[in-house]
Amino acid sequence: MALVVQKYGGSSVADAAGIKRVAQRIVATKKAGNDVVVVVSAMGDTTDELLDLAQQVSPLPPGRELDMLLTSGERISMALLAMAIASVGYEARSFTGSQAGVITDSTHGKARIIDVTPGRIQEAIGEGQIAIVAGFQGVSQNTKDITTLGRGGSDTTAVALAAALDADVCEIYTDVDGVFTADPRIVPAARKIPRISYDEMMELAACGAKILHLRCVEYARRFNLPIHVRSSFSTKEGTWVVSDPDSEGNEMEQPIISGVAHDRSEAKITVVGVPDKVGEAATIFKTLADAEINIDMIVQNVSAAATGRTDISFTLPATDGSAALTALKKVQERIGFESLQFDDQIGKVSLVGAGMRSHPGVTATFFAALADAGVNIEMISTSEIRISVIVGLDEVDAAVTAAHRAFDLDADQVEAVVYGGTGR
Amino acid sequence: MALVVQKYGGSSVADAAGIKRVAQRIVATKKAGNDVVVVVSAMGDTTDELLDLAQQVSPLPPGRELDMLLTSGERISMALLAMAIASVGYEARSFTGSQAGVITDSTHGKARIIDVTPGRIQEAIGEGQIAIVAGFQGVSQNTKDITTLGRGGSDTTAVALAAALDADVCEIYTDVDGVFTADPRIVPAARKIPRISYDEMMELAACGAKILHLRCVEYARRFNLPIHVRSSFSTKEGTWVVSDPDSEGNEMEQPIISGVAHDRSEAKITVVGVPDKVGEAATIFKTLADAEINIDMIVQNVSAAATGRTDISFTLPATDGSAALTALKKVQERIGFESLQFDDQIGKVSLVGAGMRSHPGVTATFFAALADAGVNIEMISTSEIRISVIVGLDEVDAAVTAAHRAFDLDADQVEAVVYGGTGR
Known part of the structure; x- marks a missing residue:
């Protein structure tokens, strides 16, 4: 029992x-x-x-x-x-x-x-x-x-x-x-x-x-x-x-990648022309944290030597977008950045799989598949068992489909039955 | 405060x-x-x-x-x-x-x-x-x-x-x-x-x-x-x-009757031909109590000397009617009564007033008013400050109106505004 x-x-x-x-x-x-x-x-x-x-x-x-x-x-x-x-x-x-x-x-x-x-x-x-x-x-x-x-x-x-x-x-x-x-x-x-x-x-x-x-x-x-x-x-x-x-299966046959996830709910903010001084990035993210906004991915461009300025991009839930912009505008003068760009026409596509740990070629295969599908990568982040990329919102489907095929995840026969959204 | x-x-x-x-x-x-x-x-x-x-x-x-x-x-x-x-x-x-x-x-x-x-x-x-x-x-x-x-x-x-x-x-x-x-x-x-x-x-x-x-x-x-x-x-x-x-008013002007209430939710059951022996009525009402049925008014007719039998009538919530009939039929043989009559075409009209205690003429005035209005009284019950009568369902309105007028309760001007039923 x-x-x-x-x-x-x-x-x-x-x-x-x-x-x-x-x-x-x-x-x-x-x-x-x-x-x-x-x-x-x-x-x-x-x-x-x-x-x-x-x-x-x-x-x-x-x-x-x-x-x-x-x-x-x-x-x-x-x-x-x-x-x-x-x-x-x-x-x-x-x-x-x-x-x-x-x-x-x-x-x-x-x-x-x-x-x-x-x-x-x-x-x-x-x-x-x-x-x-x-x-x-x-x-x-x-x-x-x-x-x-x-x-x-x-x-x-x-x-x-x-x-x-x-x-x-x-x-x-x-x-x-x-x-x-x-x-x-x-x-x-x-x-x-x-x-x-x-x-x-x-x-x-x-x-x-x-x-x-x-x-x-x-x-x-x-x-x-x-x-x-x-x-x-x-x-x-x-x-x-x-x-x-793997305990009950045959480990040899475990796939490298378990699944491909996607998320259309994020947006990207770029802080343009941030003075490349120690602590400026920290001030930006402290400001956002104080406003209780969760940041997902962050990219800082290489500083342009001529201007001494750099751009910092990050992603966040699109619903937090206006709150983040408001909070950042308040510190614009103090930090001295030039402008803010907001883009909610983005999507995140992620490869997840414990097999990545022992298969160094995963990133190369993933990026090649996206390139073949004509998908442009805007940002990248990785963990030990995950690779995520930010792509254009209208390229999410193509990216998911390409990645799924590239890692041999496609079934021989379609078996899925989908009934709609899930409850809370 | x-x-x-x-x-x-x-x-x-x-x-x-x-x-x-x-x-x-x-x-x-x-x-x-x-x-x-x-x-x-x-x-x-x-x-x-x-x-x-x-x-x-x-x-x-x-x-x-x-x-x-x-x-x-x-x-x-x-x-x-x-x-x-x-x-x-x-x-x-x-x-x-x-x-x-x-x-x-x-x-x-x-x-x-x-x-x-x-x-x-x-x-x-x-x-x-x-x-x-x-x-x-x-x-x-x-x-x-x-x-x-x-x-x-x-x-x-x-x-x-x-x-x-x-x-x-x-x-x-x-x-x-x-x-x-x-x-x-x-x-x-x-x-x-x-x-x-x-x-x-x-x-x-x-x-x-x-x-x-x-x-x-x-x-x-x-x-x-x-x-x-x-x-x-x-x-x-x-x-x-x-x-x-009365503590804040002028006691002299307090009305004898406070109000006239009516109830259309009762029904009457008559147990016909009950052997006029000690304990038969008790058995009837014990049977109903065991079935968790609440009885309101009870009338027992004077026993007919020739037959040694009597009729017992009582009122109860109409919704309990069928349960009461079922319970009584089960003891019909034991008690030996002749038949059961059920009547849900009745209504109860009640006069309520603390002034009754000191005004013995209330009952006479009430009954005279009902007689003038052509209303027949089927059953009567009283308490120290209340007189209730059972009348035909279609005579309830006439009885209430007649009683209200007989005790000078009618207002000079109509002031009531009614919006419908009340909540629970």
């Missing part, structure tokens, strides 16, 4: 029919002899509808109240799910984040989990019940206020709860069959990845693969908890995210 | 515009120098919509999960109300029933308040904040599960909280101007009652006046807490419910 934690996103429980379907799947897992704990997101568009209501009464709602409002969404879906399970003859009990012991800090809207004390969940399991837990929410340790975990919050709830309960696996149900070697909407020949390491999955998540949030994979890695990403619309095996994906 | 507890029903916060309007009123009370605690119901039809969702997933949802589901309604309205208040520059914090310290028993769907420990509310008030509390809900003392208080629950929350906080007044906002001498939809000349005693208000509530729930008035009487029933659509004084309504 195993302890299985399952997480269902909003698209899986979008209506009464979806809730009943999910209930059947949960009951099937229970019938198979497992203890089952379920984490559920709000139904379909509930969160957006609640946000819309909030906008109608307040242009800038306080975070505490916004969290109080939004957390009602999971309360609805989890109670309905417990009812649906009860109606087919199995005992289920729903628990809010607070009742499930999800303790967080007090940062409303993007709280971090500090501790999980799942006493009531263990009690329910002990009595043979199926526990249904609200995803995305917790209770603050200091203020006892209700908090939300931000993007990817329900996945993080599931992994954190699975870790605290010492579960055998955390199953993340979504509307695609697993993690793919590239977005099948761009590369129809993309293949489902059967097993992948935490490190690679984290790089993919950080580089725009939306199927799992970075934070949830970090959490799983810390507790060495296997994640099984799979579709709630089929019974196929999905993708296992584990510490050592 | 006073401490004011205000309660707003679902019709007052039905949409964003309503929530903003209510926020303005709350802020006005705060600006006038009062501490304010607000109890709020779910928005408009939210509860019905949630019930409909529950029906879609389960024909008989477990009470615990139904309560978990329904309580999300107040969570939404209270968070939005707190946001609306914040957006006009005042600090507000919302609290669930559990956070507000509303401790109940474990009877899901109709829990009773055992204790109120409003520490967090007092803290918020102490910091100059407006506290917004979810009506209708609490947390069970034993199981720590979320409970709902049933019909009139938000009013009861408001009164219980006001009592625990030692508030100066509990204002119940609704969509009519106060408590009227009769339903203005039947009697356009009905007058608003400026002041009324707890006892009279309880009798009116028990006899069908829907403006306040019996339980909430009982609670207020126990703690001698003044209730001010008024409209959220105007600033007019409403009706004060107090222990001694």
Whole structure:
């Protein structure tokens, strides 16, 4: 008998029919002899509808109240799910984040989990019940206020709860069959990845693969908890995210590259004509940090000897663009740079693969493939198991397709079935 | 500086515009120098919509999960109300029933308040904040599960909280101007009652006046807490419910009758041909009590000497009719009665007034007025300050109108403005 934690996103429980379907799947897992704990997101568009209501009464709602409002969404879906399970003859009990012991800090809207004390969940399991837990929410340790975990919050709830309960696996149900070697909407020949390491999955998540949030994979890695990403619309095996994906396979056949990720949400700012003195770059990035803007890639051009000035380019989330420009303009005089350029017509394409460590030719193959496809590289950054390039926004698809083919990732047959976006 | 507890029903916060309007009123009370605690119901039809969702997933949802589901309604309205208040520059914090310290028993769907420990509310008030509390809900003392208080629950929350906080007044906002001498939809000349005693208000509530729930008035009487029933659509004084309504008025001019209530929700069952032996009636009512059916009025005919049999009639909520008939049929053989008659074409009309105690002619005047109006009386019951009669359903309006006129309750001018039903 195993302890299985399952997480269902909003698209899986979008209506009464979806809730009943999910209930059947949960009951099937229970019938198979497992203890089952379920984490559920709000139904379909509930969160957006609640946000819309909030906008109608307040242009800038306080975070505490916004969290109080939004957390009602999971309360609805989890109670309905417990009812649906009860109606087919199995005992289920729903628990809010607070009742499930999800303790967080007090940062409303993007709280971090500090501790999980799942006493009531263990009690329910002990009595043979199926526990249904609200995803995305917790209770603050200091203020006892209700908090939300931000993007990817329900996945993080599931992994954190699975870790605290010492579960055998955390199953993340979504509307695609697993993690793919590239977005099948761009590369129809993309293949489902059967097993992948935490490190690679984290790089993919950080580089725009939306199927799992970075934070949830970090959490799983810390507790060495296997994640099984799979579709709630089929019974196929999905993708296992584990510490050592090669342990059950033949290491010789592991691909050098696990997948190609892309991200269209970034923008590039170039600070033109920065005096080439010690500390100027530091002032620029200190200014941005003070404005709570996260920087991704940075490139500093070689200084032109004649002028003693240089250009510094960096990328950031496009949504932070205007805040960054405002902050930088305030220090323009002090730093003495000439001007600012803003470009949101860019995209990031990343190759991720643990095999890179032992295959020095990867960069050359990647760049040659992009050149053959006529894609111009604007910026480059690398880690031990990743190479990312910034290209023009309209060249993202071509770059992804070229890289995917260059590393022999294309499947012989197209198998991907895509149903649309994922829940939170 | 006073401490004011205000309660707003679902019709007052039905949409964003309503929530903003209510926020303005709350802020006005705060600006006038009062501490304010607000109890709020779910928005408009939210509860019905949630019930409909529950029906879609389960024909008989477990009470615990139904309560978990329904309580999300107040969570939404209270968070939005707190946001609306914040957006006009005042600090507000919302609290669930559990956070507000509303401790109940474990009877899901109709829990009773055992204790109120409003520490967090007092803290918020102490910091100059407006506290917004979810009506209708609490947390069970034993199981720590979320409970709902049933019909009139938000009013009861408001009164219980006001009592625990030692508030100066509990204002119940609704969509009519106060408590009227009769339903203005039947009697356009009905007058608003400026002041009324707890006892009279309880009798009116028990006899069908829907403006306040019996339980909430009982609670207020126990703690001698003044209730001010008024409209959220105007600033007019409403009706004060107090222990001694005459203390500020001229007792000589107090009317004998405070108001005329009516109730169309009852039905009558007649058990025909009951053997006139000791204990038979007891068996009948024990059977009904075991089926958790509440009986209102009872009449036993004089036994016919020839047959040694009698008829017993009683009234009950029409919705309990079929359950009562089923329960009685099961004991028909044992008791030996002949048949059962069911009649839901009845109505109850009640006169309520503390002046009755010292005016013995009230019954005679009432019955004469009904006779003049051609209304036939089927059953009668009385208390110290109330006379109720059962009449035909289609004679209710005529009976109410006749009684209202007979006791000089008609206003010279019609002043009532009625906006429709009240919230929970």
